[in-house]
Ligand SMILES: Nc1ncnc2c1ncn2[C@@H]1O[C@H](COP(=O)(O)OP(=O)(O)O)[C@@H](O)[C@H]1O
């Protein structure tokens with residue numbers, strides 16, 4: 001049967017999606033399922049690994065059925081995933097020994113403080129490209145081995161396996177035959193040397209992680225294995241692409257040249273710049289990470305990670321019950337001219353780049369008797385744009401490259417008010433593509449390239465722009481609004497620390513100078 005499609009698995013923080021792409025890189029069919037978030041204690045965020053697998057395999061069958069496409073027509077599967085989220089399971093039974101600890105989880109902040117106190121900041125940055133933070137997998141894995149009875153001994157005996165979500169999905173798709181990850185996911189673990197492309201023995205020793213439990217690390221585009229015949233009714237589909245979701249989005253936006261940038265507005269907000277074949281170190285609090293491994297070469301990226309973006313809109317919807325659906329935020333925000341001086345800092349999970357404060361917490365500033373939900377909604381939307389400006393300024397400083405426009409994608413870019421404010425506050429045009437599912441598209445491209453479904457030239461021709469938002473705000477207003485934001489951020493920092501004296505003394509923090 002003719003192979004006419006590539007199937008992308010997009011396993012995100014709040015939902016699992018399966019998208020079928022045709023040869024033109026257009027969406028043929030989509031299926032999506034939200035799954036449960038567990039918050040067992042303040043700062044803890046977990047997922048049920050079986051629900052991750054169940055929802056992802058469910059939507060992948062559903063997307064084929066809905067489109068009337070046979071598994072035999074699928075040329076390859078590409079996997080992209082929420083990154084850093086950490087799973088450990090039994091090699092024999094495939095049963096997880098603990099829930100997945102999600103990237104947003106802050107429980108390992110004290111382990112990170114200890115690593116800093118040991119003077120490891122420079123070593124970790126130079127080797128792994130990362131800032132010491134509870135965000136990454138290494139300390140989460142250590143926590144599981146420290147807290148689940150007998151886990152470390154079992155891991156040492158080779159009975160347990162570690163994986164990020166990509167690894168877990170491939171393991172299940174192949175019914176335990178393949179235990180791999182790719183460079184992009186490995187580069188988010190704080191255990192991987194991004195220069196030698198191998199697990200780092202010193203980091204494994206520091207975190208007390210047995211090497212035997214780690215997956216093999218491979219490029220992002222190759223045939224890793226085939227789906228077990230029981231998963232897709234007899235079909236053995238090649239699993240041919242793996243990339244963390246933000247790197248996949250960079251690829252999906254065809255940011256193939258050094259200096260090209262994309263910003264994704266999903267649960268969090270993640271800006272990545274392709275920096276070519278050399279890793280670029282960041283003095284401004286960005287991460288050095290692997291963009292992809294392809295055709296025998298590794299491409300690096302600079303990344304600014306914002307933990308809470310669309311999630312703040314979900315909080316307005318579910319926590320404050322301001323409206324029924326995230327898109328309604330545009331309607332309410334549009335009912336007022338401006339926020340009347342209100343700022344929302346959604347530091348619900350601490351602050352990521354460029355501040356890196358695990359102890360910051362969310363706050364609303366500038367409330368008056370006249371403040372209405374419309375102002376708070378508008379201020380929350382604006383917080384996505386301010387956080388993006390924080391990152392873009394750092395990225396331009398680190399790379400010496402000044403952007404002419406910003407390519408965007410992710411669920412929240414449907415919000416025109418947000419996109420216009422983004423262009424205004426950056427002073428740079430914002431370009432929204434026709435296919436905003438860049439993450440899934442990137443994974444599909446990587447898989448399709450590995451099996452000869454597409455060539456790089458064909459892919460590079462895609463990427464049509466649907467709408468361009470031009471900046472309209474004057475320079476002085478932009479400056480004043482942004483100063484207000486910086487003032488607000490400063491006041492959220494260190495909030496959850498026990499010792500209040502430390503609050504305003506966070507060394508090397510860019511905000512401390514405001
Ligand atoms: N029109 C909108 N305006 C603002 N936020 C939106 C809108 N539509 C979706 N969102 C937000 O975007 C996020 C969903 O985007 P998506 O890219 O699917 O995220 P993820 O991959 O992280 O699950 C949600 O957090 C939601 O609140």
Ligand SMILES: O=P(O)(O)OC[C@H](O)CO
Nearest residue numbers: 012013082083266267268
């Ligand atoms: O699930 P998303 O799209 O919010 O992405 C999560 C990131 O990969 C976390 O690093």
